[in-house]
Amino acid sequence: MVILYTVLKIALMIAFTLNMGAILTWADRRQSAMIQDRVGPNRAVIKIGKFELRLAGLLHPLADGIKFVFKEDFRPPRADKLLFGIAPILAVASVLIVLAVIPFGDTLCLEGLTKAGIPVEECARNAEKGVFPLALTVAPMGIGLLFVFAISGQGIIAAAMAGASSDNKFSLMSALRAGSQMVSYEVTLGMSLIGAIMLYGTVRFDEMVRWQSENAWGIFVQPFAFVLFFVAAVAETKRVPFDLPEAESELVSGYFTEYSGMKFAMFYLGEYMEVVTSSMLIVTIFLGGWALPFLHRDGIHVTLGDVDLIKQLGGMLQGGMPDNETVKAMATTGVAPLMHWGVVLIGVLGFFGKVLITCFLQTFVRWSLPRFRYDQLMRLCWKVLLPASLANIMLTGVGYLALKSLGPSVEPTLKVLSDLAQWLVALIVPFIVIRGVIGFAKNKRREVWKVGSSSAFADRPGGTTVGPMQA
Amino acid sequence: MTVTFPKKAVSARAKAMHVEAAERNITTQVYIPEVVRGVAVSMQHFFANTKEMLRGERPDPVHERLDPGISTISYPEQKRPYPERFRGMHRLTLRANGDPRCVACLCCSTACPAQCIFIEAGEYAEGDPRRGHERFPVRFVIDELRCIFCGFCVEACPCDAIRMDTGVHPVPYDSRDQFIYKKDLLMSFVDRDGGRRDDNPRHEPGDASHPGIDRTAATH
Numbered sequence: 223m224v225i226l227y228t229v230l231k232i233a234l235m236i237a238f239t240l241n242m243g244a245i246l247t248w249a250d251r252r253q254s255a256m257i258q259d260r261v262g263p264n265r266a267v268i269k270i271g272k273f274e275l276r277l278a279g280l281l282h283p284l285a286d287g288i289k290f291v292f293k294e295d296f297r298p299p300r301a302d303k304l305l306f307g308i309a310p311i312l313a314v315a316s317v318l319i320v321l322a323v324i325p326f327g328d329t330l331c332l333e334g335l336t337k338a339g340i341p342v343e344e345c346a347r348n349a350e351k352g353v354f355p356l357a358l359t360v361a362p363m364g365i366g367l368l369f370v371f372a373i374s375g376q377g378i379i380a381a382a383m384a385g386a387s388s389d390n391k392f393s394l395m396s397a398l399r400a401g402s403q404m405v406s407y408e409v410t411l412g413m414s415l416i417g418a419i420m421l422y423g424t425v426r427f428d429e430m431v432r433w434q435s436e437n438a439w440g441i442f443v444q445p446f447a448f449v450l451f452f453v454a455a456v457a458e459t460k461r462v463p464f465d466l467p468e469a470e471s472e473l474v475s476g477y478f479t480e481y482s483g484m485k486f487a488m489f490y491l492g493e494y495m496e497v498v499t500s501s502m503l504i505v506t507i508f509l510g511g512w513a514l515p516f517l518h519r520d521g522i523h524v525t526l527g528d529v530d531l532i533k534q535l536g537g538m539l540q541g542g543m544p545d546n547e548t549v550k551a552m553a554t555t556g557v558a559p560l561m562h563w564g565v566v567l568i569g570v571l572g573f574f575g576k577v578l579i580t581c582f583l584q585t586f587v588r589w590s591l592p593r594f595r596y597d598q599l600m601r602l603c604w605k606v607l608l609p610a611s612l613a614n615i616m617l618t619g620v621g622y623l624a625l626k627s628l629g630p631s632v633e634p635t636l637k638v639l640s641d642l643a644q645w646l647v648a649l650i651v652p653f654i655v656i657r658g659v660i661g662f663a664k665n666k667r668r669e670v671w672k673v674g675s676s677s678a679f680a681d682r683p684g685g686t687t688v689g690p691m692q693a
Numbered sequence: 694m695t696v697t698f699p700k701k702a703v704s705a706r707a708k709a710m711h712v713e714a715a716e717r718n719i720t721t722q723v724y725i726p727e728v729v730r731g732v733a734v735s736m737q738h739f740f741a742n743t744k745e746m747l748r749g750e751r752p753d754p755v756h757e758r759l760d761p762g763i764s765t766i767s768y769p770e771q772k773r774p775y776p777e778r779f780r781g782m783h784r785l786t787l788r789a790n791g792d793p794r795c796v797a798c799l800c801c802s803t804a805c806p807a808q809c810i811f812i813e814a815g816e817y818a819e820g821d822p823r824r825g826h827e828r829f830p831v832r833f834v835i836d837e838l839r840c841i842f843c844g845f846c847v848e849a850c851p852c853d854a855i856r857m858d859t860g861v862h863p864v865p866y867d868s869r870d871q872f873i874y875k876k877d878l879l880m881s882f883v884d885r886d887g888g889r890r891d892d893n894p895r896h897e898p899g900d901a902s903h904p905g906i907d908r909t910a911a912t913h
Contacts, residue, residue, distance in 0.1 A: 256742040257735045261765045449725065583732075586739070590731040662744050670756045 224354075231360045235321045238574065243495040244283040246581060250494075252279055253582075254589045286487075293483035298389045301480065305387035310481065310488035313380035317495045319373045323366045324502045325428045327358030327512050327570040328519060331562060338520050338559035358512075358570065359428065367425040370503065371412055374458065377496070378404040381460075381467065384489070385477035396476035399596065400460065400467035406603040407457040407464075413611035414450035417618035418443075418507055427506050435513030437636075438643035446614045448508045450607055455500040456587060457603070459493060463591040466599055501580035509576050512569035515644040521559040526645065527638040530556040706759060775885075780844045780857040783835055783874070784882035786891040793880055794854035794895065796827035801846035801855055809839035810846060822899040825907035833876040837863045853893045860885025 248263075255262025266281035267274050275281070297306055331345040332354065345355040363369055378401055385397020418440055419425060422433045434440055441448045457464040468476040478489040505511060516524050524531040536552025543549055552558050594602065625632060720726040742763050745751050751763050755774065758764045766773055775781065785793045797814035815831035817824040846855050859882050866872060884890050896903040 253739065256739045256746070256763075259738060259742060259761070259763050259765075261763055261767065586732050586735050587728070590735040591728060658740075661740065662747075666745075666750070668752055668757050668760050670753075 227356055228360065231358065232322075235324075235326065235360060236318060239318065239321060239495050239498050240491070242498045242577075242581065243491045244287070245280075246494040246497055246585070247286065247490070248280055248283050249582070249585055250588070251282070253585050257586075257589050290484050290487040295483040295485065296480075298480050300389045302387035302389075305383045306480075307485075309380050309384035309387065310478075310485045310492075312376060312383065313492040314488045314495070316373055316376040316380060317492050317499055320370050320499045321502070322360040323363050323369050323427060324499075324506055325357065325359040325362070325431060325511060326573045328566050329428065330356040330358060330566050332356055335561070335563040337562055340562065341519065357428065358566070362426075362428065364426060366427040366430075367415065367419065367507075371408070374499075375404075375408060377458075378408075381477050384481070388477070388480035390480050392473045393477050393479050396467045396469070396473045396479075399469075399473075400477055403460070403464065403466060403599060403603075404458060406600060407454045407607075410450060410603060410607040410611055411454040411458060413608060414447045414454060414614065415507065416611075416615045417447050420615075420618055420622060427511070430507060431511030431513050434510045435518065438640040439510040439513075439647065440508035442643040442646075444508070444614070444618070446610070446617075448504075450611050450614065451508065452504060453607060455504060456584060457599075459496045459500055459584075461493070461497070461584075462588045463593050464599060465593060466596050469593075497581055497584055498577065501577045501584065504580050505573065505576040509580070511576075512573040514568065514572045515648040517560075517565060517568060518557075519562075519565060521557045521565070523557055525556070525637075526641045527634060532556050532558050775860055779860060780842050780847075781859040781861050781885070782837070782863055782882065783840075783846070783855055783857055783879055784859050784884070785833065785876065785879045786854055786856055787880060787889060788895055788897075793830060793833070793876065794852050794891065795830045795833060796852055796854070797830045798828075798851065800849040800851060804845045804849035806843060806845065807839045807841045809836040809841075810834070811836075823897070826898040826903075830876060833879060835874045835879065836872065837874055838869060838872045852895075853891050856884070856891070858884045858890075 252262040254260075262279060263282050264276060264279040266279060266285045267276050268281060269275075297303070329342050329345070331340045331342075342355055381400035381404070382397045385393040385395075385400065388394075418430075421443055422430045422440075424430060424433070430440075437443070460467050467473075473479070478486055481489060516522050522532065532552050533554075533556040536549050536554075536556075536558075539546070539549045540553050548559060625636070741761070745762055752758070752760045754764045754766045754771065785795060788794055795812075797812055799812055799814065802808070802810040802812050811832065811834040812830050813832040814828040816828055823829075842857070844857055847857050863872060898905075898907075
């Protein structure tokens with residue numbers, strides 16, 4: 223039974239990441255087109271009789287996939303056979319293995335799905351009776367974060383192997399660049415998280431998320447680390463503005479220049495899947511993972527310092543319906559109870575939604591910024607980001623100790639602050655949605671420019687005609 | 694005496710296109726505020742263009758091409774109109790009875806710098822009123838791949854028989870022989886307004902307006 227659940231979890235994670243990788247290739251093209259005032263690819267089509275299915279270009283990844291499968295699998299004659307073959311596998315594997323430790327939902331208590339949340343400890347206590355807790359992580363490991371760093375470091379080896387074995391000077395150059403860049407940014411990547419680990423007091427991802435759902439999201443307690451981690455994560459995925467290993471203008475296409483067919487697709491998709499996994503890490507560590515504001519394991523708590531809104535709402539409703547169990551519970555405990563499966567499902571959807579938004583943001587960064595020069599890249603890493611992350615560690619430590627030495631007297635203030643952070647998130651999201659709807663409904667006035675003979679000619683009947691087809 | 698020219702008014706468009714060089718100050722050196730600004734600009738374009746795409750309100754690529762927004766021409770479905778005097782594909786103009794106006798004088802093929810026109814001239818049958826006055830093209834072939842669209846053939850034609858006012862260009866075919874346009878095809882083309890306009894009225898041999906001179910009197 224446990225194995226079946228594990229297989230299901232693996233299937234969910236892998237399916238999400240692979241599909242997101244494919245969709246991100248589409249998003250990259252189409253989103254960049256929208257940013258740059260172009261139309262973008264929309265020509266891949268499935269024709270059934272008169273019916274045409276275009277899906278705004280979403281069939282392009284599919285067409286790409288078919289093309290990759292049927293392309294010639296070329297290997298340079300003097301390439302190292304073994305390393306050349308292994309490198310793409312390693313590149314994808316290092317991305318996919320990271321998925322194992324990322325939690326995508328709260329721990330599920332299988333026997334109490336329709337009851338309001340049972341605490342995890344309660345669930346574990348009844349494990350002998352068959353009520354075991356099902357962690358929504360493929361492998362709930364105690365070393366979570368360390369495992370991620372250990373595995374994502376293997377990506378360097380894949381890039382270096384691919385470049386060194388392809389018997390091509392550009393690939394070799396790119397492998398050197400990729401190696402030094404990724405090793406450098408790995409340091410910042412790790413260092414920027416030390417502050418967060420100090421606050422959360424754990425390297426387990428699920429406990430990090432629990433800390434964030436009880437207090438405030440990581441982005442509020444460690445804003446500095448969030449920026450550093452975001453930059454380092456973009457650099458780790460080797461995308462613009464840090465795409466020095468690929469550098470189309472200098473190194474053809476870098477360490478996978480010599481690859482074709484499915485092997486190339488593995489590098490190409492691996493890069494996009496890395497965007498997904500790095501987004502998952504950002505979401506888990508800084509954006510609250512599956513936690514949503516006010517949504518807790520047993521239901522909805524809405525508080526602001528000492529004021530408990532649910533309790534007050536329950537008190538108000540109690541006058542109208544005094545026999546209602548839910549209202550009674552609200553009035554006494556300050557919790558609007560929700561069924562366990564509903565809470566977990568909302569959490570899972572919230573996690574994947576946050577991942578989507580983060581991927582979307584990463585694409586925006588990729589299409590907004592110019593590239594670095596190689597020395598600038600290294601200077602940014604060693605002279606700016608690394609000292610900044612060390613300073614962040616120190617500031618966090620000092621701040622943490624200062625708050626601790628003040629004792630329990632600051633706790634009410636901290637509670638209000640963390641509630642404010644939750645309120646901020648809970649209010650910003652509807653605001654953005656409403657703003658988007660209003661913006662979509664607003665009409666735009668256009669100016670007509672009658673310039674040039676082509677404009678004058680377009681007004682004439684028969685202005686543009688389609689040429690005849692012979693034969 | 695000094696001549697003062699009126700100052701040229703700066704149009705709104707020129708003002709909008711004016712780009713200022715970035716200044717070095719604290720926000721550009723810290724980098725992150727500028728990154729946020731850059732991403733915000735991309736987002737403005739993204740959301741504005743996506744909205745137009747979804748509502749089907751893309752600007753007209755000809756009349757509104759200077760307005761912000763996507764002004765791509767989706768080529769085979771949409772085409773940029775050619776200017777008034779665009780030299781497009783050739784067509785052979787027709788007489789009232791549907792024959793080509795061409796008299797196979799070979800002026801166009803002589804004038805053609807690319808030598809892409811081939812005409813095989815034929816004599817009218819004995820007893821035809823046109824015999825001796827003019828000939829007719831048995832074959833009239835233009836190799837559109839050789840043609841450089843200079844328009845010399847149109848200039849050279851004494852009877853307004855060949856024109857380049859179709860307003861279309863040769864479509865890309867998949868083999869070279871499809872670019873060899875023969876007489877019937879050239880005669881089937883119409884001008885860009887869909888008509889068969891020609892100038893210079895024809896004077897058919899035998900009409901009162903025809904001068905009546907024929908080649909039997911010629912010494913060469």
